[in-house]
Every structure is written in C-alpha cells, then in structure tokens.
Amino acid sequence: MTEHKQMPAAAGERPKRRLGKNGDGAERHDAIYRHISDAIIEHRLKPGARLREDALAEVFGVSRTGIRKILQRLALEQLVTLTPRRGASVTRPTADEAKDVFDARQMVECGLMPEVARRVTAADLRELRDMARREREALRSGEQSVAIKLSAAFHERLARLSGNATLAEFVGRLCSRSSLILAVYGNTGHLGCESHDHDDLIRFLEEGNGERAKAFMSRHLKAIEASLSITEEEDETPDLHQIFSG
Amino acid sequence: MTEHKQMPAAAGERPKRRLGKNGDGAERHDAIYRHISDAIIEHRLKPGARLREDALAEVFGVSRTGIRKILQRLALEQLVTLTPRRGASVTRPTADEAKDVFDARQMVECGLMPEVARRVTAADLRELRDMARREREALRSGEQSVAIKLSAAFHERLARLSGNATLAEFVGRLCSRSSLILAVYGNTGHLGCESHDHDDLIRFLEEGNGERAKAFMSRHLKAIEASLSITEEEDETPDLHQIFSG
DNA sequence: GGGAATAAAAGCGTATACAATGGAAGCTCG
DNA sequence: CGAGCTTCCATTGTATACGCTTTTATTCCC
Numbered sequence: 001m002t003e004h005k006q007m008p009a010a011a012g013e014r015p016k017r018r019l020g021k022n023g024d025g026a027e028r029h030d031a032i033y034r035h036i037s038d039a040i041i042e043h044r045l046k047p048g049a050r051l052r053e054d055a056l057a058e059v060f061g062v063s064r065t066g067i068r069k070i071l072q073r074l075a076l077e078q079l080v081t082l083t084p085r086r087g088a089s090v091t092r093p094t095a096d097e098a099k100d101v102f103d104a105r106q107m108v109e110c111g112l113m114p115e116v117a118r119r120v121t122a123a124d125l126r127e128l129r130d131m132a133r134r135e136r137e138a139l140r141s142g143e144q145s146v147a148i149k150l151s152a153a154f155h156e157r158l159a160r161l162s163g164n165a166t167l168a169e170f171v172g173r174l175c176s177r178s179s180l181i182l183a184v185y186g187n188t189g190h191l192g193c194e195s196h197d198h199d200d201l202i203r204f205l206e207e208g209n210g211e212r213a214k215a216f217m218s219r220h221l222k223a224i225e226a227s228l229s230i231t232e233e234e235d236e237t238p239d240l241h242q243i244f245s246g
Numbered sequence: 247m248t249e250h251k252q253m254p255a256a257a258g259e260r261p262k263r264r265l266g267k268n269g270d271g272a273e274r275h276d277a278i279y280r281h282i283s284d285a286i287i288e289h290r291l292k293p294g295a296r297l298r299e300d301a302l303a304e305v306f307g308v309s310r311t312g313i314r315k316i317l318q319r320l321a322l323e324q325l326v327t328l329t330p331r332r333g334a335s336v337t338r339p340t341a342d343e344a345k346d347v348f349d350a351r352q353m354v355e356c357g358l359m360p361e362v363a364r365r366v367t368a369a370d371l372r373e374l375r376d377m378a379r380r381e382r383e384a385l386r387s388g389e390q391s392v393a394i395k396l397s398a399a400f401h402e403r404l405a406r407l408s409g410n411a412t413l414a415e416f417v418g419r420l421c422s423r424s425s426l427i428l429a430v431y432g433n434t435g436h437l438g439c440e441s442h443d444h445d446d447l448i449r450f451l452e453e454g455n456g457e458r459a460k461a462f463m464s465r466h467l468k469a470i471e472a473s474l475s476i477t478e479e480e481d482e483t484p485d486l487h488q489i490f491s492g
Numbered sequence: 493g494g495g496a497a498t499a500a501a502a503g504c505g506t507a508t509a510c511a512a513t514g515g516a517a518g519c520t521c522g
Numbered sequence: 523c524g525a526g527c528t529t530c531c532a533t534t535g536t537a538t539a540c541g542c543t544t545t546t547a548t549t550c551c552c
Contacts, residue, residue, distance in 0.1 A: 026330055026535095052502095052503070052504095053503075053504070054502090054503070054504095062536085062537090063536060063537045063538075064504090064537085064538090065535085065536055065537060065538090066535090066536075066537090068504090068505090069318060072315060072318060072319070073318070073322060076319060076322050084272055084504090084505095085503085085504065085505085085542090085543055085544060086503090086504085086544080087503070087504060096411075097411070097412070100410045100411055100412040100413070101412055103410055103413070104410060104412045104413045104416070107353070107354065107357045107358075107413070108353065108354070111353045111357065112353075164346045164349055164350060165342075165343070165346055166343070166346040166347055166350050166420070167346070167349070167350045167353070170350070170416055174412075272505095298532095298533075298534095299533075299534070300532095300533075300534095308506085308507090309506060309507045309508075310507085310508090310534090311505085311506055311507060311508090312505090312506070312507090314534090314535090330534090330535095331512095331513060331514060331533085331534065331535085332514080332515095332533085332534085333533065333534060
C-alpha cells in the first residue's frame with residue numbers, strides 16, 4: 001500500500017531534537033486518525049473490513065491504547081462499527097441509514113445555501129473553484145479515491161462558509177458517511193458528483209442567488225441518491241431456510 | 247458535594263469479584279456515561295467544573311481507563327472540553343457557539359416538524375403528553391434540574407418521531423449543548439421552555455398541522471434564545487490593552 | 493466420512509505501572 | 523520586600539500485562 005503518498009509532514013519529521021513521546025503525541029494521534037479516516041473515505045478500506053487493534057498499532061508504531069482511542073472516535077462518527085467482543089470494522093451502512101443521511105443532507109446543505117450565498121467572498125469563490133478543478137482533474141485521471149475525498153471536502157467547505165461551525169461539522173460527517181454509502185451502494189463508473197455540478201453551483205453562489213443555489217443543491221443531492229442502487233443485500237445469514245424451503 | 251444522592255447501586259459493588267468484568271462492562275460504562283452526562287445537563291456540574299480522572303474513577307469504582315473513554319465520548323459531543331495537559335472540564339460555550347446551536351436547532355427541528363406531524367401516532371402523542379406533564383410537574387415543584395433534562399428529552403423524542411435517526415441524534419446533541427448554554431447565559435428564574443409551549447405543540451401535531459407546528463417550534467426556539475442574556479464575558483485575556491489604551 | 497465437542501489460540505477489555513509535563517510553592521538573589 | 527528561578531507535586535499520557543471471550547482447528551465418536 002503506497003500510504004506514504006500523502007504522509008503528513010509530521011510523520012516524516014525526524015524526532016531528532018526531542019523524542020517527544022508526549023509532545024507530538026496529540027498531533028501524531030490526529031495524523032493516524034486522519035490516515036485511517038482518509039483510507040475509509042477513499043475506499044481503500046472497504047465496508048466490512050476488519051480493523052484489528054494489534055495490526056494498526058504495529059503499522060503506526062504506537063500502542064494499542066492510542067489505537068483504541070482513535071477507533072472510538074471513528075466509531076462515534078459512525079465510520080467504523082465497534083462490535084463488543086469482535087473489535088472494529090469499517091461500517092457497512094444499511095439502506096435506512098443511507099436514506100437518513102441523504103435526507104439530512106438535503107435538509108441541512110440546502111438550507112445553508114442562502115446564507116452561504118450571502119456570505120461568500122471572492123477569495124472563497126477562488127478556493128471553491130480550485131477545489132472543483134482538482135476534483136475534476138482527479139476524476140479525469142482515474143483517481144476515483146481522491147475524487148471522492150475531494151468531493152466530500154468540497155461539500156464540507158461549502159457548509160463551513162455559512163459561518164455555522166456546528167452545522168458545518170455535521171455536514172462533514174454526513175459527507176464522510178456518504179462516501180461509505182457510495183462504496184456499498186454506488187455503481188462503479190458512475191461517481192457521486194457529476195464533474196460540472198460543483199462548477200455550476202459556484203456560479204449561482206457568485207451571482208448571490210441563494211435560492212437558485214439551494215434548488216440546484218437539492219437536485220444535485222437527489223441525483224447522487226438516485227444514482228445509488230439501494231438493494232438490501234441480506235449478506236448476513238442469507239436466509240438459507242427461506243431460499244431452499246420454497 | 248452530595249453527589250451520592252443518586253449514586254448507582256453498582257458503585258457499592260466490590261471490585262474483588264472478577265465476575266462479569268467484561269460482561270457488564272459495556273453497560274456499566276454506559277451507565278457512568280449517562281450519570282456524568284445527566285449531571286452536566288441538569289447543571290449539577292456547572293460549566294468550567296474540572297473533571298479529574300482519578301476522582302471520577304474512584305467515585306464510580308472503575309479504573310481511569312474507562313473514565314478516559316467516557317470523557318472522550320463526552321468531549322466529542324462537546325459537553326466537556328479536553329485540554330491537552332490539563333484534563334477535562336465541563337464545556338463553557340461561547341456566545342458564537344450558542345448562536346450556532348440555536349440556528350442549527352431552528353433549521354433542523356423546524357424542518358422536521360412536517361414529517362413528524364405526518365408520522366405521529368396516538369401512542370406517540372400519549373407519550374409526548376406524559377413527558378410534557380412530567381416536565382410541568384418538575385417545574386412546579388421547583389426541580390429545575392429535572393425540568394431542564396426533561397425538556398431536552400422532549401425535543402429529542404420529538405425529533406426521533408421523524409423516523410430519521412441521524413437527524414434525531416443530532417437534535418439530541420444540540421439539546422444537550424443547549425442545556426449547557428442555558429447554564430451559562432440563562433437567567434435564573436426564567437427557564438428555557440415555557441411550561442405550556444410543549445402542550446400547544448402537541449396539539450398542533452395532533453391536528454396533523456405540520457406547518458403550524460413548524461411555525462410554533464420556530465417561535466418557541468426564538469423565545470428561548472431571546473430569553474438568554476448573551477454577554478460575551480471576556481474571562482480569558484480580558485483585553486487589558488484595549489481596556490486601558492482608550 | 494461427517495459432525496460435534498473440546499482445546500488451543502487469537503484478539504479484545506480492563507487495570508496498573510511508569511514517564512513526562514505543567515502548575516504551584518518555596519527559596520534565593522537583587 | 524519583591525521578582526525570578528528552581529524544585530516538587532499533582533495529574534495526565536502511554537505502554538504493558540493479564541484475564542476473559544470467541545473462534546477455529548483438530549480429534550474422536552457415531
């Protein structure tokens with residue numbers, strides 16, 4: 001696994017000056033958290049994948065204690081599922097959860113658009129355009145993983161422009177979970193966000209037309225949801241009795 | 247501090263018995279979590295109060311390990327603040343955070359009302375009425391702490407009736423944080439929710455009038471927010487330069 | 493030969509021990 | 523007498539060790 005492709009600077013930082021076991025412990029844990037989180041969002045860790053504490057501890061060079069903390073945090077964000085005696089695994093969202101997440105996004109992200117349109121600055125627009133461009137480039141070069149993460153980041157950034165940190169954080173989590181939903185129910189080849197959608201959205205925001213942005217976001221999210229093939233797969237205990245009793 | 251007034255029965259359990267160390271560990275931790283969470287929401291632990299790990303571990307008869315886990319969970323729900331080398335303390339919400347929380351509640355809780363009105367059943371209405379009654383009784387008997395918790399529980403229960411677990415959980419957290427905000431910015435004597443408001447809301451839901459329920463919820467939340475005295479207390483770094491430079 | 497039971501191994505849950513850091517108090521020097 | 527520095531203590535951060543549960547593999551019996 002070429003994990004070092006986006007290894008944070010802190011990881012490459014040699015502890016030459018101070019073997020700050022505690023000093024950089026916090027950011028180290030944060031870095032590990034982000035590594036695992038990114039791996040899940042980018043579908044490098046697929047839903048259902050087991051995350052053994054020992055293995056993670058060995059990979060990242062920390063003790064199980066730190067890994068457990070990170071795993072709990074991921075569990076609270078519902079990116080991983082903690083089964084009492086079985087350990088952690090990447091969450092496999094149910095169809096109901098998928099619907100809830102997209103309904104929530106519909107309500108919050110759309111509701112935020114007018115305020116975003118009101119507050120967006122030229123610098124913000126530039127940054128959004130840059131993010132959309134990078135996303136398009138990733139999509140074109142076939143890096144689906146990166147494109148998915150950038151798309152989620154775009155939506156979260158957008159929400160953050162509303163000025164409401166609480167709602168922005170919530171949107172961020174919804175986007176992360178959406179990425180998981182895409183991994184389970186998404187059709188390969190048809191990614192979540194159309195490449196030009198985000199650019200169109202930026203244009204409405206530039207015009208200061210909050211209502212149009214809101215309506216467009218609604219269609220945008222509906223399109224993503226519609227692109228999913230929500231088939232309640234009974235992977236667990238495949239109802240053998242029912243199947244063969246007929 | 248007469249904290250033992252609702253000391254859990256399990257606290258008397260001697261740690262000698264290794265029986266069920268793991269078995270009831272999960273629910274035990276959950277119980278401890280709820281105890282601390284309730285204490286915060288009921289204002290028995292006031293914002294700024296420090297929560298030392300050793301003290302909590304001793305009180306609840308578990309090791310610091312379990313306490314740390316619970317503290318982290320509370321931190322992720324923003325009920326406690328974890329300062330890197332200083333430990334945990336009950337979060338003291340800022341004025342900005344208070345505004346964000348109430349704006350978020352405005353958006354989500356109001357947006358949920360139509361769906362709630364559509365789905366609410368007779369049994370649900372009965373339960374809601376019961377909760378409202380208990381809240382009224384607590385308020386009348388002077389038990390502000392209990393009333394505050396019941397009020398938050400009412401709002402969360404309401405959101406849960408929408409069928410969207412994700413949004414309901416989010417509302418639950420917002421209500422918890424609102425309780426914290428009330429503790430900091432609320433005027434004593436004027437509690438958050440007027441006693442009859444919830445009953446009125448139930449009536450609109452009973453009529454199936456989602457729009458009126460939505461409008462009423464909006465006024466309700468605005469009333470709560472308006473009752474706060476948001477005075478940005480500059481406890482931290484009192485801007486000495488600005489104060490004495492004029 | 494197949495199924496079930498038992499034993500062994502692997503992995504998680506909890507506690508305890510140790511190390512490091514920040515704060516506070518006391519001491520010394522100006 | 524006050525301020526700064528140093529030392530000590532209180533408290534958190536991290537690791538490791540141990541016990542328990544679950545799972546899997548092997549063996550025995552039908």
